[in-house]
Amino acid sequence: MTDMVRTEIQGPVGIVTIDRPERRNALNLAVKQAVVQQLHTLAANDAVAAVVLTGAGGYFVAGTDIAEMAGMRPMDHVRLATDEVFHVVRGNRKPVIAAVEGYALGGGCELALACDLIVAAEDACFGQPEIKVGIMPGAGGTQRLLRSAGRYKTALWALTGAMIPAEDAYAANMVSQLVPKGQALARALQIGEQIAAMPxxxxxxxxxxxxxxxxxxxxxxxxxxxxxxxxxxxxxxxxxxxxxxxxxxxxxxxxx
Structure with a gap:
């Protein structure tokens, strides 16, 4: 489990990196559980004042693992708490900053939206394409998007499953700051250090x-x-x- 999620600490900032390159960091249950475990560990560490959540290999999270999810029944989602990671991110004791490169789609977009801030590379892409596989966002993708981008943008993106370029996401108040490609993690760390210096x-x-x-x-x-x-x-x-x-x-x- 931990092979797919690694944690390091740089000064007062903890970094949680999802590293599942063969699936562009798609979220399966093992990855979700590992992220939850690492976030709890960092929250309990008094030396850590902020957390950065990111993905390896030039991607944030390309979505939730469809192969794992395809056969699930409604009670499987309840029994396996498939939405726990999103609640843990949002309710974390420390501010959580998403550093987004590449794709943040479906559950990946919802994971970013659960964070306190989102730093995105200028060529990153967001989106809630769940409708294209017969479902809808189920971990905040309509409601958190609604509260940032408004009803009409959310309806457009959720009902069509269209990609959302980072510039459009920034214009719609989904993204805190845009940075050049490859600089999202560095900038997120800078922001984390700034927050760590505050009371x-x-x-x-x-x-x-x-x-x-x-x-x-x-x-x-x-x-x-x-x-x-x-x-x-x-x-x-x-x-x-x-x-x-x-x-x-x-x-x-x-x-x-």
Whole structure:
């Protein structure tokens, strides 16, 4: 299992790489389980402040393994928790950044959409082509896409299964940043290091209000934002950050 998913740590950033070249990193159950295991391990490591999720061989993830999925019945998906990896990515204690080269299709696109940020090479391609094999997205591909790109782009892409060039994905707010081919991982690591330098409690607070605020009325979201903002004034990091600013020195955050 771990042969197809490897993990390394560079400074404060953990890197999870899917490496299944013969299938362009397609997600089968073994890969999903290995990603879940590695993400849990990195989440428990206090030295890791952010995680980058990427694929080897010039591809992110070309989809879910159709050969494995073709014979599944509805209860197989429940019994095998085929959507667990997407929940673990989205609910991870550390920010997760997708570094996308090549294809991010089907489950691969959904895996990227579950991350906090997406850095994509300019020639990358996204897409939800499930309709072409008689099904539909089932791990966030309609709902997360709907919340970023809007109803009409989502309908176009999900109903036709069309490829989404990275430039179109960026214009539709699916992608955080475009970079030259081959530079997605390097840029994602830079962003991870920038986040690692920030106060951990503020990072957690921002991620909390972004996740919860997207699906509630604006007034409720503003109240949530204000509550988390006020809560941070009980932290040592708030005192340190403001005192360092006034003293014109670099702050030293401790996550408390």
């Amino acid at each position: 951990p409690l503020a990072v957690q607070g921002i991620r909390e209000v972004l996740r919860q605020g997207a699906d509630v009325p604006l007034e409720t979201a503003l109240a949530l934002e204000r509550r988390v903002f006020e809560r941070l004034f009980d932290s040592e990091d708030q005192k340190e950050g403001m005192q360092a600013f006034l003293e014109k020195r670099k702050p030293s955050y401790r996550g408390r």
